[in-house]
Amino acid sequence: MNSKHAALSEKFIADEPRTNWHDETLWFVREKRDKATHGLPEWEQLREWASQIKNHTLSNLNAYLTEFEEKAKANGIKVHWAADAQEHNEIVHSIIKKNNIQKIVKSKSMLTEECHLNDYLQEKGLEVVDTDLGERIVQFRKEPPSHIVLPAIHLKKQDVSDTFHEHLNTEKGNNDPQYLTEAARQHLRSKFIEADLAITGVNFAIAETGGFVVCTNEGNADMGAHTAKVHIACMGFEKIIPKAEHLSVFLRILARSATGQAITTYSSHFHKPRPDQEMHLVIVDNGRSRQLGRADFKNSLKCIRCAACFNTCPVYRRSGGHSYHTTTAGPIGSILNPNLDMKTNADLPFASTLCGSCSNVCPVKIDIHEQLWKWRQEIVKEGYVSSDKKTAMKGMSYMFSNPALYRFVGIIGRWMMRNFPNLLKSKHNLWFKQREMPEAPKKSFRDWYIDHQK
Template sequence: MTAKHAALAEKFIADEPRINWHDETLWFVREKRDKAAHGLPEWEQLREWGSQIKNHTLSNLSNYLKEFEEKAKANGIFVHWAQDGAEHNKIIHQIIQKHKIQKIVKSKSMLTEECHLNEYLQQHNIEVVDTDLGERIVQFRKEPPSHIVLPAIHLKKEDVSETFHQHLGTEKGNNDPQYLTEAARQHLRNKFVESDLAITGVNFAVAETGGFVVCTNEGNADMGAHTAAVHIACMGFEKIIPRAEHLGVFLRLLARSATGQPITTYSSHFQKPRQGQEIHIVIVDNGRSKQLGREDFRNSLKCIRCAACFNTCPVYRRSGGHSYHTAVAGPIGSILNPNLDMKANADLPFASTLCGSCSNVCPVKINIHEQLWKWRQVIIAEGYADASKKIAMTAMAFLFSKPKVYRLAGKMGRTIMQVFPFLTNNKWNVWYKQREMPEPPKESFRDWYLKNGKINKNE
């Protein structure tokens, strides 16, 4: 059984200097996003356009997917449909077998992480090399990515240096980022040249043209797709947009929200295969149609995978991506993953303060914090919450519905914290971990108001 978020987060927070660094680094990225957004007077208009385009697309999804398939086939692209991750993996395996492919490179694709493609291929003795630098680092370490844009953000340069020393033979203890990057570049260049197959993700698929766009900062998707004889692009069906002109909205939103850049370094358009090449696109459902049918949660399919919600979330920043035990972590993952497996991911919607910062920064206006709250209700109603949580929620419901009992409990709590602080300041109190308990007030706000409110009225 997979460990839950709280237990996995406890392992991450055991290294306090690392979590402080992780927290500060991600907040730095959030600040870059704010500066980039504030530099555009039309930023909120872009967000509104992006949201409305996605709303329209989701409401007419079957039409746009059919149009995309027709146009893509007319362009010479092979289109495949996969109901789930297992079918997605089998389709790719069949293409590999048909062409007797030996060398495979893959650029960053969260869908392939979701479908566990690497593990599937490894089980069939097929090696696949991740070419995104962060993805390659975690692949060496046999770890999943901890962030959908910054896969190795949980690691420091010293960790990368040691990993490269073990796998690439770099100088031990040399932590120079330029030296390490050059070592990775030299290592990966041969992989590109030798590859028979390139696998990429899809950021946007355009129904009007039958083409698709892949955004990277390293150019690794281009290097793979332009050297390999076969290119397979993997996409969830929500990546579809109606027209090419809509790219002008989403490309301006994506990079600013993700890393604070005006645009990604490479926004590569794939329209048709070059002479002698095959392009395949695998369109995957894997629970998305079920999510589309959930009125309270369909908006989550508007996500463009920028990770702005990760970078702003106080829980993610201090618990790390691996604590979410899923391919897509953070706030957006916490509303997507219960749809895939409610029992296994019942803990994730509770890994939030419901502060609303995720919704505030979302470039396509997904109401993430509201969906987290609604998922909690569904999970409780379906009986998937832990027994301790059920007991606590029942007790809180009773307490908050009985004003006299609430006031008595508050008075008792303040007294205990004042007279017997050791009863709350101990390792059994989960709120005390890594925190200082607040100094208890001498009186409740209600008592203060009853005294001072009357005085103010008389003035």
């Protein structure tokens, strides 16, 4: 089995203080989410409504996408359909060529990250400036985002200070957040004013109106879209919702789940281009229809990209986003990415404790931990696990199916831990690699239970 996640995690956790800080920071965001949701008596009702709306939409997707296209075109938006990432990138480039565009700003869009649009356009000699603060930081560092809502969460203030000193000539060693943010603001202001094209993502597209909504905390999507002569919005087809009245359900759960805010600072509605502007919308499949056709994994398309599952996941918090070697990391990424490329991403469903915390916090009730378990079965069935792992799992299955053998192995194991601890603390014991071996119990739980029954 591909073991990229294990190898990349090992690099991340080599810096123990940073790992602990990353863990604590994300748990702080999870706690903010809990406070925001517990203060809303109807929270569970909103989750249920959101889940049902998404279920209904996914079951009637063709009708809603057709309705959305008709309404959007009637509003003056030019609608394009892309089967995959390559076609998406070619459509965007064709619009750029047609309008002779030189300067491009882009707000946060995980779809364009998924399609590697920046790399594609740079190969064509075009510069794309990411305008989200976190995205701009990692763009300067030539790194991918490590989190879908907090792209630079793996970096500390001093890292940002060093990056800005190198690229923006800020004062060396000054890591005051207000100073650094102001430097970024001044740097980006001219980029917005000079840009010919603004590229944005889409959080929600409304079939009833043909409009779409973009949610940001920095207003950078608005600044780009309202100053550029061309606006291209890019969306996966699962972003569709049936009616405008449904939007209030999703806007109430999105920010609370993502950052613990009551609502995002800017929830911007786009329905038609300005009189002097072109507005394009690129609707992308890129494997989504395949996921839609998988009964066990269809629910993953309900995702609204809030990243609540990231912030609660004990594996993500302690292994870092880059260890997932894909655009969308964390638990949700681990069930989306094997659909795109099962062989390359065969390691990701195993990067989980199956504790179920991800499913508990998901605002649209995706059964994430169950899908992780189901993906493991698919991956083993397809032969994308190493032979030693397969043999070990068969051995464990046999042992757990035979109570007498299980008890005997337990006795031997406890005896070995007490008398030969160094044998267990070897490079061949992968479980021990990043852990301390516990003290061996004096007796098994079964023996303890029988003694207490007596």
